[in-house]
Amino acid sequence: GAVVSQHPSRVICKSGTSVKIECRSLDFQATTMFWYRQFPKQSLMLMATSNEGSKATYEQGVEKDKFLINHASLTLSTLTVTSAHPEDSSFYICSAPDRGVVGYTFGSGTRLTVV
Amino acid sequence: AQKITQTQPGMFVQEKEAVTLDCTYDTSDQSYGLFWYKQPSSGEMIFLIYQGSYDEQNATEGRYSLNFQKARKSANLVISASQLGDSAMYFCAMRATGGFKTIFGAGTRLFVKA
Numbered sequence: 001g002a003v004v005s006q007h008p009s010r011v012i013c014k015s016g017t018s019v020k021i022e023c024r025s026l027d028f029q030a031t032t033m034f035w036y037r038q039f040p041k042q043s044l045m046l047m048a049t050s051n052e053g054s055k056a057t058y059e060q061g062v063e064k065d066k067f068l069i070n071h072a073s074l075t076l077s078t079l080t081v082t083s084a085h086p087e088d089s090s091f092y093i094c095s096a097p098d099r100g101v102v103g104y105t106f107g108s109g110t111r112l113t114v115v
Numbered sequence: 116a117q118k119i120t121q122t123q124p125g126m127f128v129q130e131k132e133a134v135t136l137d138c139t140y141d142t143s144d145q146s147y148g149l150f151w152y153k154q155p156s157s158g159e160m161i162f163l164i165y166q167g168s169y170d171e172q173n174a175t176e177g178r179y180s181l182n183f184q185k186a187r188k189s190a191n192l193v194i195s196a197s198q199l200g201d202s203a204m205y206f207c208a209m210r211a212t213g214g215f216k217t218i219f220g221a222g223t224r225l226f227v228k229a
Binding site for chain 2: 101
């Protein structure tokens with residue numbers, strides 16, 4: 001079945017640094033990628049939608065300059081957390097629609113800890 | 116606006132018994148899909164089952180079945196013969212037909228007791 005490979009699975013970074021998270025679709029073309037954020041014991045909150053070849057669409061309240069999203073190709077979307085702070089610590093997960101998968105395909109998630 | 120409500124923060128079930136996880140929804144869309152996902156402690160989201168709003172029969176996938184009551188706007192997940200590996204967070208979700216965005220409920224944490 002469709003697979004979205006997400007890396008890294010865990011990352012610890014220092015305050016003020018930037019972290020890049022990659023989601024790569026395997027065996028299918030992901031023209032759209034959804035980026036979610038999940039705080040402990042809470043639901044998934046949609047942050048933004050990236051589309052290959054165009055600017056990402058951010059949800060209300062999400063800082064575009066802090067969470068840079070790039071959809072460089074039909075198989076790769078990246079989320080860069082810039083100038084990370086401890087409050088950015090969270091679980092980030094991506095999801096892509098594939099024609100053959102009604103439930104969409106999720107990456108395995110990235111647990112970011114900013115110290 | 117769309118909304119998903121899961122009122123059970125946590126549920127306990129004895130191994131081998133059945134359990135129902137509640138989900139109600141609100142939408143102005145005429146055509147939509149309802150989903151259930153499982154999230155183990157490792158974090159990945161596992162798609163379990165799908166129900167289309169115009170599907171006349173309730174969806175079933177192995178030990179999972181979806182009790183769809185359109186008039187009540189409910190889409191409860193029934194897990195039969197619970198197993199220890201079923202212990203996880205379960206999320207109910209909805210997406211308009213033809214739409215891209217999926218909204219999720221708050222989730223229910225299921226604990227299966229041996």
